[in-house]
Every structure is written in structure tokens, then in C-alpha cells.
Amino acid sequence: MKGNRYGSSPILWGGSWVYPPYSAGPSYNTRLQAGPAADTDTASLIRELAKAINGEYNAIRTYEWLAREAPDEEFRKIISDIKQDEEHHFRLFSSYYSQLTGGRKPEIKAGPLPESFVKGVEESIKDELEDSKSYQRLSEIVPLPLRRGLINASHDEQRHATWFSYIWNRTR
Ligand SMILES: [Fe+2]
Numbered sequence: 001m002k003g004n005r006y007g008s009s010p011i012l013w014g015g016s017w018v019y020p021p022y023s024a025g026p027s028y029n030t031r032l033q034a035g036p037a038a039d040t041d042t043a044s045l046i047r048e049l050a051k052a053i054n055g056e057y058n059a060i061r062t063y064e065w066l067a068r069e070a071p072d073e074e075f076r077k078i079i080s081d082i083k084q085d086e087e088h089h090f091r092l093f094s095s096y097y098s099q100l101t102g103g104r105k106p107e108i109k110a111g112p113l114p115e116s117f118v119k120g121v122e123e124s125i126k127d128e129l130e131d132s133k134s135y136q137r138l139s140e141i142v143p144l145p146l147r148r149g150l151i152n153a154s155h156d157e158q159r160h161a162t163w164f165s166y167i168w169n170r171t172r
């Protein structure tokens with residue numbers, strides 16, 4: 001199986017044959033610490049993860065605020081469940097970051113909270129859709145042990161966007 005567009009042979013992963021990421025050799029996939037050839041990839045992956053961790057951190061703060069401000073018990077419950085997913089993403093991405101950096105933590109910056117409940121819901125729909133897309137992209141370039149987590153997170157964000165659209169439709 002040489003000469004395919006992935007430039008490497010498929011490897012057995014989770015019961016099926018998959019291709020390692022385009023830019024890295026097979027050793028990149030068997031451990032999280034990348035070799036010298038993949039240094040640039042690793043540096044940009046670490047930057048992307050830091051961005052994602054900041055996004056999750058601010059989503060948790062925003063949803064805490066939205067849950068408090070929710071005009072209705074049903075909305076509060078939906079938003080609290082979404083917040084729990086974000087806490088899971090935050091922990092997961094932080095552990096990836098820590099493994100790739102030898103135990104470091106990214107710098108976290110708190111962003112502004114929403115002006116109002118409806119505005120916050122509206123912004124959340126867009127943020128969720130953007131995050132879903134960027135995690136999907138990231139899942140295609142990460143070492144295999146990280147891929148499943150990013151794909152799952154991407155699907156979670158899609159579901160969150162739909163829930164926020166539901167709330168938005170019922171709030172206006
Ligand atoms: Fe998330």
C-alpha cells in the first residue's frame with residue numbers, strides 16, 4: 001500500500017485500517033510526544049489546543065451566567081447540561097496539552113460575559129458552530145490517540161448549537 005496520497009501505509013486502529021496523518025510518520029501516532037520531524041506540527045497543535053482550552057473556559061463561564069439568567073427552568077437545565085459537556089472538553093484538552101508540553105498549562109484569559117440572555121444565546125449558537133468546525137479540522141491533523149476525543153467534541157458542539165437555536169426560537 002505504498003504511494004497513496006497520505007504518503008504512508010495504513011495502520012490498524014480501533015479495529016479498522018486508517019492512515020496516519022499526512023505530515024507525520026507512524027511513530028507520531030503511537031505516542032503523544034512527537035519526534036523532531038514533527039516539531040512544527042506539534043508547536044501549531046499546542047497553539048490550537050491552547051485556543052480551544054480558552055474557548056472551553058469562556059464557554060463554561062458564559063453558560064454559568066446564562067443558566068443563572070435563564071427565564072425558564074427547562075432552558076436552565078439544557079444550558080447546565082451543555083456546561084457539563086464543556087467542562088469535560090476543558091479537562092480533556094487540558095490533559096492533551098499537558099501530555100504534549102510535559103505538564104504545562106496554557107495561559108487562560110477570561111473574556112467578556114453577554115450583555116443579555118438573548119444576545120448570549122445568539123452568540124453561543126455561532127461560537128458552537130465555529131468550534132464544531134475547528135475541532136473537526138483539528139481532528140484531521142492530530143496524533144491518533146487524540147482524534148476520537150476531538151471528533152466527539154465536534155459532535156457535542158453541533159448538538160449544543162441546535163439546543164441554543166431551540167432556546168433562541170422560544171425566547172424572542
Ligand atoms: Fe466544548
Ligand SMILES: [Fe+2]
Binds near residue numbers: 059082085086
Ligand atoms: Fe459546546
